[in-house]
Amino acid sequence: LGGALALMEHVWGAPTVGVAGEEKQRALFVERNLPGCVIVNGQGRRFVNEAAPYSEFVPAMYRDHARTGASVPAWMVFDARFRRNYPCGPIMPASMMPDARIPAAFRDVLVKADTIDALAARIGVDAAGLHDTLRDMARYAATGIDEAFGKGDNAFDTYYGDPRNQPNPCLGPIDEAPFYAVRIDAGDIGTKGGLVTDAHARVLRADGVPIDGLYAIGNTSASMMGASYPGAGSTLGPAMTFGFIAADHLAAPADGAGGRAR
Incomplete structure (x- = not known):
């Protein structure tokens, strides 16, 4: 994809x-x-x-x-x-x-x-x-x-x-x-590498365009922390947060351009 x-x-x-x-x-x-x-x-x-x-x-x-x-x-x-x-x-x-x-x-x-x-x-x-x-x-x-x-x-x-x-x-x-x-x-303990995502947890192509219907959270996505480690929960916190964001975005009605309206 x-x-x-x-x-x-x-x-x-x-x-x-x-x-x-x-x-x-x-x-x-x-x-x-x-x-x-x-x-x-x-x-x-x-x-x-x-x-x-x-x-x-x-x-x-x-x-x-x-x-x-x-x-x-x-x-x-x-x-x-x-x-x-x-x-x-x-x-x-x-x-x-x-x-x-x-x-x-x-x-x-x-x-x-x-x-x-x-x-x-x-x-x-x-x-x-x-x-x-x-x-x-x-x-x-x-x-x-x-x-x-x-x-x-x-x-x-x-x-x-x-x-x-x-x-x-x-x-x-x-x-x-x-x-x-x-x-x-x-x-x-785990990898930081993974798929690049946007603020809605949508997976992006190399040109920055979201792949319709494809989301990634947790350790399947590239860590939002980058090379740093702020402390315990650095994987769990973002996974829960972006899991909610992804589900919310998926549940939103599609706009006229085929994307999700927010």
């Missing part, structure tokens, strides 16, 4: 972890904000504020990967202190789920080693770069200021941080053995 498409290169992105035997990845929404973890590329370097909104995280992965070729996948690195106190993906804190009690299906999620060098070797990350990054994170944790990416300097970051951890709820040292890593893949 010739409907135009837009935003086909965009998704509602999220960092994810894979679990053996599960068809779909699991998103990491909260863990990244907590103190005592860092996310690095294959060079052992940070490339983003770990606590950034998930919709911003995946584009940052791809931008850094285009520059370094080392960010897809990335790795979340943490130590025994983080492991003891906080969850990561499907794995509960060690205070509730010690390593020996991790279910078999989840065991491949965690990579564990007694030293940073050994961990770097196991995950294929540059050890020198990782050591440099961890030294920086220790300094940031002591001062409460992430000089590189500003982790923990806004309300969004600290909402999911640990308020007991000061001076910054999102920053902590990574220095207590053993050490752990979790592979981070670029995932998506």
